Amino acid sequence: MRAVKLLALAAVLAAFTAHAAELQAIPEVLPDANGVTTLTLTVDAARITVPDAVSFTTRSYYYNGAAALMGPTLVLRAGGRLNLTLVNNLVDDSAIDATKAINTFRHSNTTNVHTHGLHVDPAIDSIFRHAAPGGGTLHYDLPIPADHAPGMHWYHSHTHGSSTMHIMGGLVGGMYVEWQTRDAIPTSISSLTKHRMVMQMLNFAAETQDGVVSQSCSAAQAGHNPFKTYSFAELESESGSLLASNPTYSTTDRLLYTINGQYRPTVTVAPGESRLFQMVYAAGSKNPILIFPSGCGVQNIAFDGVYFDGAPRTVTYLQLIVASRVEFVMTCETAGTHTVRVRHNGGINNVQTTGGDPLFYVTATGTAQTPATLPTTLSTITRPSYLTDMRAASTTIDTRNEVSVAQGGSADCKFQLGVGSNCEAAAGGGGGGGGRGPRAQTTCAYNEFAGQRGTTSTTPYEFTMRVGQTSEWRLHGGGNAPHPLHIHINHYQIQSYSGDDATLQHWMQPGDWRDTIPLLNGIITVRFVADAIAGETVMHCHELNHEDKGLMGTFLIQPALASATTTTAAAAAATTTAAGGVAAPPPTTTAAAAATTTAAPPGSATPTTTTAALPTVSPSGSSPATPLSLAATVLVACLFGLLA
Structure with a gap:
């Protein structure tokens, strides 16, 4: 009996030791002397092993000939460039794609790259560009604005129809805009040892509800769960994937959270030593919460790549949602092993801040050190103009917009984005995050994604604004499961929430800057400025199976006019004029703003391939803009402004 107990104890210790392997840093690609970060990523099938957890086949980034569960971390410099070549060596599956409709799981082997969180040109960082399988190539020559804020971001595949599969499968990577002297990062932070972490979620088992396998849409109410997390096998089946994951396990867990491709690694520190953790949750489902050990102090200093303006x-604990980036300083003064735990909270009002499973360990050992003393405020950090505080009542508001979401009932698979001048729910109406159908308002147009519109589309945008304008949006949510809304290119500042403060505090605070937030019950008001960058801009639900199935749209940021009429926030509040729900004035076309022409027409099965570097893009069927044509465009824009 004693021998059996010893064997059991040895097994437990062996399992802990295996899960406690020291955290490995992800390879980083650094900018050269001119500030240019250059690399080639090749996408191909690979057999990936997460030690002591799982081995499975997936679509992977190969960097310098080696595949991993995530790509290398890209270190970028404000004022520099990202010079990225993407090669797609996956097998051609266009015959399968030809049988699939838009807003379904499809394009399993078609890919691209989205730089999530960067304030850059949407015509280059475009989800409508694709590298087709069988050797298709994309080149991204992406300027990083000289005033770009420092912070943690990420990149990932963003082909409509396969985002869910690709991101869970590992077509992701960390991305960091480095600190510069002009950013004035406090020395007590900049001097700390840093750990850049890519947290991923892998699901190998179908979820169940009401005793049956859950379905995002089903004729039977039992098992109906539009927020289900798909397993690899379910995604492969629905998309017709030619690549099967075929997992083999060395753990009983089937839903896994990993850090830098490792399962429950360890970070070794000295007692009292403060460390800076820069983490991205590179996933398209689940809203995990990080629960910190009682023996460690934690100070959160940034969210979504933007440092706080206060203390x-x-x-x-830290409540994350899909695509969250967080930076925090952790200090464990007591010697021993401390466990950072994770659990996923699906609901808005039932946030659980205890329990959970191990995510990673912090082992404090050796000679004690003096903890870092952080500044009482982070307001001394330099901020670009597009992150200027907009909470004052005197803030000039140029445009207004409202956004909501809708999902069908148990037998209706439609996921729709609502945009207009009034998305308020009528009395007794449904919609929003609760998913009871579109709101009963004619001034909020609900549509499934219909493809790229470009800057010359005859289909009017539901919302347009111009470079230099400040916009106020009201974001509507409902139900207990929050849709996470992501807006490309521009961060937005939280202004207010119509619900109770206790609920909001779990997720965000007024004054925070985010690019992805959960649509909580009620209305969240946000503001942002369209700073310098024009073009067709994407917004979508980052619960990626919703995005793949239609919960995505675009709006248009036009070049600035020579003059514009604006109203103050106080005056605008008393008017009934709305920006949403009307056709845009004829858009001016510039090389920077024009959308690319490499996408398939809306609803078609197979995107085309581009091999050209695209620092600027011309409209379909036109020649690159000449100085004369640009001058003519500016003249027309000015005349339009005078006549408007």
Whole structure:
């Protein structure tokens, strides 16, 4: 009996030791002396092993000939460029794609790259460009604005129809805009040892509900769960994937959270030593919460790649959503092993801040050190103009917009984005995050994604604005499961929430800057400025199976006019004029703003391939803009402004 107990104890210790392997840093690609970060990523099938957890076949980034569960971390410099070549060596599956409709799981082997969080040109960082399988190539020559804020971001595949599969499968990577002297990062932070972490979620088992396998749409109410997390096998079946994951396991867990491709790794520190953790949750489903050990102090200093404008926040947990980036300083003064835990919270009002499963360990050992003393405020950090505080009542508001989401009932698979001048729910109406159908308002147009519109589309945008304008949006949510809304290119500042403060505090605070937030019950008001960058701009639900199935749209940021009429926030509040729900004035076309022409027409099965570098893009069927044509465009724009 004693021998059996010893064997059991040895097995437990062996399992802990295996899961406690030291955290490995992800390879980083650094900018050269001219500030240019250059690399080639090749996408192909690979057998990936997460030690002591799982081995499976997936679509992977190969960097310098080696595949991993995530790509290398890209270190970028403000004022520099990202010079990225993407090669797609996956097998041609166009015959399968030809049988699939838009807003379904499809394009399993078609890929591209989206730089999530960067304030850059949407005509280059475009989800409508694709590298087709069988050797298709894309080149991204992406300027990083000279005033770009430092912070943690990420990149990932963003082909409509396969985002869910690709991101869970590992077509992701961390991305960091480095600190510069002009950013004035406090020395007590910049001097700390840093750990850049890519947190991923892998699901190998179909979820169940009401005793049956859950379905995002089903004729039977039992098992109906539009927020289900798809397993690899379910995604492969629905998309017709030619690549099967075929997992083999060395753990009983089937839903896994990994850090830098490792399962429950360890970070070794000295007692009292403060470390800076820069983490991205590179996933398209689940809203995990990080629960910190009682023996460690944690101060949160940034979210979604933007440093707070006030004091560092002492926290015992951090509620993440899909695509969240967080930076926090952790200090464990007591010697021993401390466990950072994770659990996923699906609901808005039932956030659980205890329990959970191990995510990673922090082992404090050796000679004690003096903890870092962080500044009482982070307001001394330099911020670009597009991150200027907009909470004052005197803030000039040029345009207004409202956004909501809708999902069908148990037998209706439609996921729709609502945009207009009034998305308020009528009395007794449904919609929003609760998913009871579109709201009963004619001034909020609900549509499934219909493809790229470009800057010369005859189909009017539901919302347009111009470079230099400040816009206020009201974001509507409902139900207990929050849709995470992501807006490309421009971060937005949280202004207010119509619900109770206790609910909001779990997720965000007024004044925070985010690019992805959960649509909580009620209305969240946000503001942002369209700073310098024009073009067709994407917004979508980052619960990626919703995006793949239609919960995505675009709006148009036009070049600035020579003059514009604006109203103050106080005056605009008293008017009934709305920006949404009307056709845009004829858009001016510039090389920077024009959308690419490499996408398939809306509803078609197979995108085309581009091999050209695209620092500027011309409209379909036109020649690159000449100085004369640009001058003519500006003249027309000015005349339009005078006549408007």
